[in-house]
Amino acid sequence: MTRTARSRSAEPAGSPPLREWLRQLPLLGGQAPPFDPATAPGEPLELLVEWLHEAVAAGVPEPHALTLATVDAAGRPDARVLVLKDVADSALWIASGAGSPKGRQLATVPVAALVFYWPQQGRQVRVRGRVRVADAEHAARDFLQRPVHGRAESLLERQSRPLDESHLSDEFADVEDLVHLEPAVVASAWTVWAVDASRVEFWQSSPDGQHLRLRYSRAEDGGYDRQLLRP
Template sequence: MSLALADIRKDYSRQELSPEDCASDPISQFEKWLQEAMSAEVPEPTAMNVATVGADGRPSSRIVLLKGVENGQFQFYTNYSSRKGQQIDHLPFVSITFFWPELERQVRIEGKIEKLAEATSDQYFASRPYASRVGAWASEQSTEISSKSVLVTRAAEFGLKYLTHVPRPPHWGGYGVTPDRVEFWQGRPSRLHDRVVYLLADQAWNKVRLAP
């Protein structure tokens, strides 16, 4: 069967966007758009693509969930020993993308990434469901396993070890991304999309319109 991918088209026309419409800083503008995505009941509004670069210079990306926007940082949690964690150790800069097709919107964030304070990671870890906490111990993320039963067995073992209180594994915790470039994209008819980018210079945000 031939897929006529080149014929797939959608014209965007829901809303407009201009620098004058945007907040003075990108964090406030992002929080406004995220709230609108949540109010519109967009599926997985906090899902974001996080792109990293490995020691071999090759990019890698995956979807994770945003868990906080605090102190000017976009925060998420993962296994520090995972492939993404190793790549972050190599190069502590990432690119994040949110896409809310129902609102015809996209947000692109670039910046430096660092581990969150251990107390912050402890607090979030304690809020997770019991099975998720046990799973953080059971999964040696990104390593090869011979079968699914290996993972199930490890989960059962750690479940018996931590029947009630599950401490945070030392290899698991949070990251915070401090942005220096944030772009807001609003789909428009005839591919004449609205793009507003915030650029950080001398600790001040400047916003400009970009050609689509």
């Protein structure tokens, strides 16, 4: 294990105290498009797709990127950024290796939270719900759409392991050759998860601080209750 010395200060010489500097940075803002919660659709994922298309049209970089939050068996949280794979069957679909930290956590505690943030539009969307595993056919289809390098790495099943001299060995080259020779080979551990949209909140900023917050909550009949929240 490599150890590093603890820095005495995180602030560049001559700069204002970090606390004061952070207070001077712009607040959540952006150019918010028109949004009337009264005319929002009854299904939250329909509105999510609308907002996603608007983010693309506005030139938001990587609008399909999201933060996935999970917890382990001890209740310790984890979060990382990945990409949205699909929106279908009242769920948002994501993918990774089952042996990755996120995969192990989702297997142990099958609940998750997702956050989209589009700063250019002053918008974010929060999703929370239970997680289920897609069938093998769905996972194989997603895996085969990945770049060759990504498929080779997934076949080795070494995500998040310490990086050492083994990455320079012939092991990866052999697997990459296999991917080229057998383009239909699929990593058995590759998994697609569906995060159920049991609670979805749409947040849009306002210059006067009267931010709009519209929350959808799954009702007992399978539909959704909608409620405006205070900023």
